[in-house]
Amino acid sequence: MYFRFMMEHDALHISVDCVIFGYDDNGLKVLLINQQLPNNGLGLDIKSQPQLPGDLILINEGLLEAAKRVLLELTQLNGIYLKQFHAFGDPTRVQDAKDRAWLQSLRTLPDQRVITVAYFGLVSLQDFSPKPASFAGSVHWVDLNDIPALAFDHNEILSSGFEALREQLESHHISFELLPKKFTLSQLQALYELVLDKKFDKRNFRKNVKRMPHVVPLNEKQKGVMHKPAQLFSFNPNEISE
Amino acid sequence: MYFRFMMEHDALHISVDCVIFGYDDNGLKVLLINQQLPNNGLGLDIKSQPQLPGDLILINEGLLEAAKRVLLELTQLNGIYLKQFHAFGDPTRVQDAKDRAWLQSLRTLPDQRVITVAYFGLVSLQDFSPKPASFAGSVHWVDLNDIPALAFDHNEILSSGFEALREQLESHHISFELLPKKFTLSQLQALYELVLDKKFDKRNFRKNVKRMPHVVPLNEKQKGVMHKPAQLFSFNPNEISE
Numbered sequence: 001m002y003f004r005f006m007m008e009h010d011a012l013h014i015s016v017d018c019v020i021f022g023y024d025d026n027g028l029k030v031l032l033i034n035q036q037l038p039n040n041g042l043g044l045d046i047k048s049q050p051q052l053p054g055d056l057i058l059i060n061e062g063l064l065e066a067a068k069r070v071l072l073e074l075t076q077l078n079g080i081y082l083k084q085f086h087a088f089g090d091p092t093r094v095q096d097a098k099d100r101a102w103l104q105s106l107r108t109l110p111d112q113r114v115i116t117v118a119y120f121g122l123v124s125l126q127d128f129s130p131k132p133a134s135f136a137g138s139v140h141w142v143d144l145n146d147i148p149a150l151a152f153d154h155n156e157i158l159s160s161g162f163e164a165l166r167e168q169l170e171s172h173h174i175s176f177e178l179l180p181k182k183f184t185l186s187q188l189q190a191l192y193e194l195v196l197d198k199k200f201d202k203r204n205f206r207k208n209v210k211r212m213p214h215v216v217p218l219n220e221k222q223k224g225v226m227h228k229p230a231q232l233f234s235f236n237p238n239e240i241s242e
Numbered sequence: 243m244y245f246r247f248m249m250e251h252d253a254l255h256i257s258v259d260c261v262i263f264g265y266d267d268n269g270l271k272v273l274l275i276n277q278q279l280p281n282n283g284l285g286l287d288i289k290s291q292p293q294l295p296g297d298l299i300l301i302n303e304g305l306l307e308a309a310k311r312v313l314l315e316l317t318q319l320n321g322i323y324l325k326q327f328h329a330f331g332d333p334t335r336v337q338d339a340k341d342r343a344w345l346q347s348l349r350t351l352p353d354q355r356v357i358t359v360a361y362f363g364l365v366s367l368q369d370f371s372p373k374p375a376s377f378a379g380s381v382h383w384v385d386l387n388d389i390p391a392l393a394f395d396h397n398e399i400l401s402s403g404f405e406a407l408r409e410q411l412e413s414h415h416i417s418f419e420l421l422p423k424k425f426t427l428s429q430l431q432a433l434y435e436l437v438l439d440k441k442f443d444k445r446n447f448r449k450n451v452k453r454m455p456h457v458v459p460l461n462e463k464q465k466g467v468m469h470k471p472a473q474l475f476s477f478n479p480n481e482i483s484e
Binding site: 011013014057059060062063084086087090113115117167171 | 253254255256299301302303304305326328329331332333355357359409413
């Protein structure tokens with residue numbers, strides 16, 4: 001018989017973390033929260049670090065279900081596109097000295113290993129702006145170019161989430177989750193250029209888009225703009241061709 | 243202060259499971275093992291179900307590290323391309339009646355939740371054929387079209403792994419992991435047609451491949467074939483263009 005040291009009797013925790021990208025004409029932003037400090041007097045000398053919205057999962061909860069709950073509780077965001085992209089399981093990922101005080105204030109055994117399953121989410125900031133829930137200290141949108149040092153390995157998780165967004169932008173038609181319901185082709189092109197970090201020729205870009213049956217021209221133009229109003233388009237997922 | 247039922251004191255386990263695809267001119271195969279039955283007399287009436295190679299992770303082990311170890315222990319496969327594609331966390335995923343007897347024979351608390359992180363792996367069966375390690379009951383390559391009912395949610399994991407392979411075949415240049423070191427363009431085309439489930443025009447396919455600097459023509463032709471020997475090519479990852 002073959003015996004070995006299994007995890008069956010070791011404590012191990014699972015969390016979910018969410019990299020939520022918000023987009024408007026000013027660029028791509030990420031939703032960060034400040035760590036909630038315990039208000040029992042113990043937390044007075046703990047420095048709050050910004051982090052991705054996340055928490056331990058509940059014992060009978062699915063992973064996506066947990067991501068939705070945590071996001072709702074911490075940021076009041078609901079009903080947005082969410083996709084799992086990677087599980088992070090470095091055995092020491094929550095044992096960094098910088099994270100110790102905060103973990104100690106929250107958990108009885110702060111050294112125990114936590115594996116986190118990460119989701120990315122997409123939301124158009126033109127249609128919608130989340131208000132922080134009272135549970136979290138504060139919630140704020142931070143430009144992707146101005147991300148500070150985050151708690152735990154959250155900078156790595158964020159980079160990896162952006163990589164997933166970049167890889168799936170075209171093949172999964174998820175760019176439309178970041179745009180308003182009615183958008184111009186300039187907005188679509190600007191989003192592609194920002195995420196893929198390259199310039200497209202305007203005429204070629206429009207020629208390619210016109211071949212996509214799922215990008216539907218509307219009988220409607222922009223309103224309230226200084227320049228010549230551009231035609232509006234909408235996304236129809238039922239028209240996606242293979 | 244906000245309290246709720248956290249997982250901190252609940253038992254939860256993490257495993258890794260590997261969907262290993264092997265390819266040769268006969269098609270795409272998946273590596274399955276038969277569940278190892280305890281040889282302590284208790285296992286006599288337990289039906290062994292085929293499953294993906296997988297096991298619980300060790301307490302100080304990273305996820306990829308665990309996948310490599312488990313694969314080596316169960317199948318003697320080593321040094322192959324492995325990539326994480328999804329974590330499966332349905333709270334009831336190991337509680338199906340069909341899986342109960344086997345779990346009971348192995349674990350003290352067979353009802354406890356197990357979240358598994360799945361990897362897909364790629365190997366060319368022309369270059370190499372794994373021998374089962376003595377620890378596992380048996381290891382065998384099964385054609386993707388003939389996969390039987392597997393233990394737990396392993397059929398779902400396998401489908402999802404194939405979907406990941408299909409999505410990443412072109413963008414990540416992983417097709418070459420499935421081909422022999424020296425391959426013909428017919429072999430490359432046959433692999434694409436099989437995985438992507440569509441036919442390519444031979445001339446267009448070759449025209450496209452000739453534009454890829456990472457597919458390098460060799461000064462060498464096939465040997466020992468009945469038909470006119472075709473030119474051989476190799477993959478050079480350093481020549482990948484953006």
